[in-house]
Amino acid sequence: MFPYMIGKEEAGPYRSATEHCLKKLILKDFEGIAKNSGAVFETEHSTITLNSLGQSVSVKLPEGKIVFNGTDYCPVLGWRIIILNYLFRADNAHLTGQLVSYRELENGHVFYPAFLRESVNLLIQKFSSEPAEQIKNVCRVFGARLEDKADICAVFEFFPRFPVTVKLWLKDEEIGGSANILFDANANHYLDAEAIAVTCMLISQFLIKQYDMMYKK
Template identity: 50%
Template sequence: MFPYMIGEDKDGYKPALEYAVKCFAEKAPLKMSEKSGATFDSKQSTMRIKSLGQMLDVKYPEGEIVFSNSKHMPPWNWRWLILHYLSRADNTPITNKLISYRELENGSVNYPAILSKIINPLVKKFSQEPVEQIKAACLKLGASIEEGGDVCAKIHLFPKFPLTIKLWLGDEEFKGSANILFDISANQYLDTEAINEAGIMVSYFLIKQYELMQTRNC
C-alpha cells in the first residue's frame, strides 16, 4: 500500500458507511463473492478483494475493511465503494465496450462534476509530463496499458469494474485533454453516484502516485 491510500474514519460520512454496511450484511457472502470476483473464507468470515493493485480484507457481516496482512484501512470513500460494489455485483460479463460518464444512468446530471473533479485535474497535472512516467504511475495502480491516446490505462478498481483513463498531452500550440471511460456493464456493479466517486478517487490516486514517484526520484 502507499501512504495516500491509508485513511481514517470521518464522522461526516458515517451515515453513508452505515447504510452500505447494512446492505452488505443483508447479502449472502458466498453469493457476493461469486458475483463480484472476490473470494470468501468461511472460517475467518472474511471476503478478500483486489482493488487498484492492492488486496483488501472485508469482515462479514461487520463490513470492516483493512489491507490484507495489515491493520491499516483505506479511506472512507474506498471502503464505501467496496461495500457498494460487493452488494450490487451481479456477475454481468465485462464487454470491453467503453462508454462515457454521460452514457451511464442519469450520467448527464453530474457531468459538470466529472469535468471539474476528474478531467480538469488530470489535464492540469499531466499535459506536460513524460508519457513513460505517467504510464509507470498507472501500473502502480494495477493498470494495463492499452492502445489509444498518448496514455490509455485500464485500471481495475474492482475485479469486474474497470475504468479507462485516456490522456492526450499538450504542446506549445495545443492544450492537453483527458477522458474517463467505463465498461458498458458499469451500472451493474455501481450506481452512477458511486461511479462518480470512483472516478474522482482513482484520478486523485493517480495524481498522488505520480507525485510520490517524482519525489522518490529526486
C-alpha cells in the first residue's frame, strides 16, 4: 500500500452512485458473490476479501466499507466503486485467453476517447523515453507478470478474474513510442466499459506515481 492509493472515506459527489452499487450488491448471496468473483467470504466477520494490483482489500458487508486488509485505510474512491461493480457483476465466467482491444468491448466505442486520453496517451507521454528495465521494475511492484510481447508487456491482475495487459513500445530514432491496453474477451462479464476505462486510468496513474517515487527523486 502506497500513499497515492489511499483515499478519503467520504464518497462526496459520488455518494449516490456508491450507495446505488451497494444496494444492488447486498441483495445477493455473499458466498455466491465470492465464488463468482474469485474472492473469499469470511463468515465470521462478514467480509469479502480479494486481491487487486498486489494489494489485499476487504469489503465489510452489508455496510460496504472497503479497506486495505488489516488496516483502517480506504482505497481511493474510484477504486472502491470499481470493486463494488466487479463484485456485483461477476458471474464466474472463465478466462478465455483471447485478448481484445477496448473498442471491441460492449459500448467501448462510447468511452474510447476518455480511455485513450486518460490512460493510453498518459503512458506514451510518460514512458516512451524511459529505460525499459526501470519501467519493468515499477510493473513488478503491482504484481504484474512480464511477457516478451513488446518492449514492455505487463499483465496486471486488477481483480482475480480481470487481468489487464499493458503493452509499451519505446521510441527510437525513427519511430515514436506507442502503447496499448488489452483485456480478456470475457471482460464484460466482470465490468462494463465505463468501469474498465476508470480501471485503466488508475493503472496508468499508479504506474506514473510509482515510477516518480522510485526514479525521479
